[in-house]
Amino acid sequence: MLELKGVTKVVGADTHINAVDLTLQHASLNVLLGPTLSGKTSLMRLMAGLDVPTSGSIWFDGVNVTGVPVQKRRIAMVYQQFINYPAMTVYENIASPLRVAGVDSAKINKEVRRAAELLKLAPYLDRTPLNLSGGQQQRTALARAIVKNAGLVLLDEPLANLDYKLREELRAELPKIFAESGAIFVYATTEPSEALLLGGNTATLSQGRVTQFGPTIDVFRRPRDLVTARTFSDPPLNTIVLRKSGASFLLDGGVNLPVPSELKGIADATYTVGFQPHHLSLKRPNREAVSVTAKVKVTEVTGSESFIHLDFADVHWVMLAHGIQVFDPDQTIEVFIDPRHLMVFDEAGRSAETIQARAA
Amino acid sequence: MEKTLNNKAWFLVLPVLVLVAFSAVIPLMTVVNYSVQDTFGNNQFFWAGTEWFQELLASSRFWAAIGRNLVFSGIILAIEVPLGILIALNMPRKGWGVPVCLVLMALPLLIPWNVVGTIWQVFGRTDIGLMGYYLNALGINYNYVQNPIDAWVTVIVMDVWHWTSLVVLLCYAGLVSIPDAFYQAAKIDGASRWAVFRYIQLPKMQRVLLIAVLLRFMDSFMIYTEPFVVTGGGPGNSTTFLSIDLVKMALGQFDLGPAAAMSLVYFLIILLLSWVFYTVMTNYDSGR
Amino acid sequence: MASIELDHIRHAYAGPSKAATVYALKEIHYTFEDGGAYALLGPSGCGKTTLLNIISGLLHPSHGRLRFDGRDVTELSTQERNIAQVFQFPVIYDTMTVYDNLAFPLRNRGVTESEVDKKVRETLKMIDLADWADRKARGLTADQKQKISLGRGLVRSDVNAILFDEPLTVIDPHMKWVLRSQLKQLHQRFGYTEIYVTHDQTEALTFAQKVVVMFEGEIVQIGTPAELFERPKHTFVGYFIGSPGMNLMPVDIQGKNARLGSQSIALPGAPKTAGESKLELGIRPEYVRLGREGMPISVTKVEDIGRHKIVRAELEGRSLAAILGEDDDIPAEPKVRFDPAGINIYADSWRVEMGA
DSSP states (O other): OEEEEEEEEEETTEEEEEEEEEEEOTTEEEEEEOOTTSSHHHHHHHHHTSSOOSEEEEEETTEEOTTOOGGGSOEEEEOSSOOOOTTSOHHHHHHHHHHHTTOOHHHHHHHHHHHHHHTTOGGGTTSOGGGSOHHHHHHHHHHHHHHTTOSEEEEESTTTTSOHHHHHHHHHHHHHHHHHHOSEEEEEESOHHHHHHHOSEEEEEETTEEEEEEEHHHHHHSOSBHHHHHHTOSSOOEEEEEEEETTEEEOGGGOEEEOOGGGTTSOSSEEEEEEOGGGEESSOOSTTOEEEEEEEEEEEEOSSEEEEEEEETTEEEEEEEESOOOOOTTOEEEEEEOGGGOEEEOTTSBBHHHHHHHHO | OOSOSOTTHHHHHHHHHHHHIIIIIHHHHHHHHHHTEEEOSTTOEEEOTTHHHHHHHHOHHHHHHHHHHHHHHHHHHHHHHHHHHHHHHHSOSSSTHHHHHHHHHHGGGGSOHHHHHHHHHHHTOTTTOHHHHHHHHTTOOOOTTTOHHHHHHHHHHHHHHHHHHHHHHHHHHHHHTSOHHHHHHHHHTTOOHHHHIIIIIHHHHHHHHHHHHHHHHHHHHTOOHHHHHHTTTOSTTTTOOHHHHHHIIIIISOOHHHHHHHHHHHHHHHHHHHHHHHHHHHHHHHOO | OOOEEEEEEEEETTSSOSOGGGEEEEEEEEEEOTTOEEEEEOOTTSSHHHHHHHHHTSSOOSEEEEEETTEEOTTSOHHHHTEEEEOSSOOOOTTSBHHHHHHHHHHHTTOOHHHHHHHHHHHHHHTTOGGGTTSBGGGSOHHHHHHHHHHHHHTOTTOOEEEEESTTTTSOHHHHHHHHHHHHHHHHHHOOOEEEEESOHHHHHHHOSEEEEEETTEEEEEEOHHHHHHOOSBHHHHHHSSSSOOEEEEOEEETTEEEETTEEEEOSSOBOOOSOSOEEEEEOGGGEEEESSSEEOEEEEEEEOSSEEEEEEEETTEEEEEEEETTOOOOSSOEEEEOGGGEEEEETTEEEOBOO
């Protein structure tokens, strides 16, 4: 179990990490999700012991490891760049941490072959990394991290430099690899879709703070605040600032959005209402759905889906529609908002659900 | 990583600390000590206060030496930096020519100072030196032993020959780090050769140029060995730079107090000028 | 803007060679139409960047001619071709202001200052950077820098085509959305000829009117996003486009039926096969219907990715992916049916037409 207690890192005048509390369990996959410079790498460096926190403490299995240097911890890291020993074969690359640890060669052989099997590297063991594709090079780096039998494996955007399809393949295999290892995995990414595909737990980061931590799909479906909702949304979250009056949010043109039943108790005030692009649709999804008219700006088609960029009042929305839907720019169309999936945030950006839960 | 992770690491820097203490701190303290005292040998010292400093700052000999140093450093920088950039720009960026050029460039840097001095001392001699003899044979009146200008030219050519490579290597390192896309974009934008240099290569070389200018300035300001070997500071005092003057004073005349005062002033000048260079260039770098 | 005609273009990096295998780019004969938005899509090493460099003039093709609006430009330099290019990593002139960056290509061509000012102001508005004109370009964010790179192309009125080389690589996901739709809007408004190289299917499909799918130096298919999605000509296109890619399974064909193990699947028509050795049925996960009727499957894994679920299952010992709606659940004894509209038959990896 890795525990971060009030970890803060200040460099010069900048606060890189701001009072982070986080508890990660063994045999778990934990995604750090946030845009560039949100503190993902800084946080990983603190977890690894490459940096020492300015304040707060880091505990591993109940032992305070704050300030214990990286070489004294059981840690493996994989980076965005493919880092291998260029002069060694793949076999020797994977074996290197075991050789350092003084493991006998029969056991090394067994471990290396097992890891190579898991990462589909068995046919390439005699090659040197530079004779491999990018995907295979990164598999080698991953295999080396796995055999090390580290308690904590840190992966800093490991797939970012790979082709889309290679990324997809490796990403599908990763959860299985993680499950077999039993270590704590921490995986940094900028892409919400990657976090969702990996599953596990997700900590969303924004400006050095962990805004929420929990099972990935829960964080995605029930973000505690607007910042988290925005961080964890791709395409970007659609939002609009609305005034609540009784059981409705007042939209332009006399249209009302019903307040979700579980939020009926919140006070009448101004709220930011958010919903995911796939909760905006061209066809009425259910009886409660609210119809609004919006102006098309751009249509993007991916084959199976269409992204339609819309202007509604003074806000910009994206609709994710099934199939191929093409509209002319500036065309006015009718779209439906599904009120069952509304996210409601107060003026401070806290989710109405949280406020209500706290009040109860 | 700005905090110590392991206190034992300090033991690793201990040898360096001891070395620096013996080679720099203790001598410097000794010099400070000498600079405020007077001695007549026999280990007898008398307090002299700022007397040596006052005397030094009033002496025309000192100012003349400083003047020579500044002119020398100025000329050296004015030649070596543009020349170094020019050579670096024209070095190949890939293929077999790269290692060949790099080795050729590194060669002069591998030769010790006094050997460089000796080489040029012999090279420039009018009786047996290849250069000196043939220059005279061609009707050019060249004699570094008698003519101050010839002495200067010899010392400068020698320094350029010895040290331009350093500027070349630093600039080359800066140039090869520029991604191809920049050159492609420049082509597409229709940029001239000069514009490519001015807006892509020069900005990307700026950091290494700063280092090159600093190193060359400090080194040339402290020049001693080569002119000492070639001209011995002459003819007259024409190539007597501060360092040569200092040695003359300390060892030749054994005026320890004035020499110590001069060393300190010399040291401060270098420190000050280096600091000025550094701040000006880094501000220039970040202020835009 | 101009049309770009690739007339039997081939390229080998070591110069012309006899063996066809060493061609990084095998023969390509195609015309990019004036005002079209094209994407070159494929994995690394497929030759897409080679093709782009041939168009921009950074590479001279070993064979074939290149024409802009019918004019042979094969021997012209990059400069003379009047193209614009946006690179993977932002290329900006650090020491200049945003304004001067945009003015640079014009000033290099001796345009008068009053004309420069007019064009630069106009372009700054187009790329939404009017308020940033006097800022030094170096302090800007990656997406702003990419817009400057683009702006240096847009500012010139004589530009024949705009080339993009994986321009969104260093952009954060959220900004990708903004930048992508801005690119699209610029194309809608001004109708540039645009060629966009990427390995990312989402970028290619959303950007382009026509996507050129490349694999091992060859064009495998050129089509609209819909064509590539619904009717992939080659199994590679089926695999490469779509996330997850197309399900492929070996079948035997009997008239209007395909046999997969013990199952028989009704086809929309009789495939016109000609005794090829390898026959496969391809169906995208989006067309696999999960329910209580059809062929029994065993579910191995469900990936909830928010807007829908990806169900990984086994059908007759073959792995199969299916897409399930956000609020839908997997029935107790799951079975699948294939939507006939989404069925394609492949003989030796190439799609065969189906008759009535």
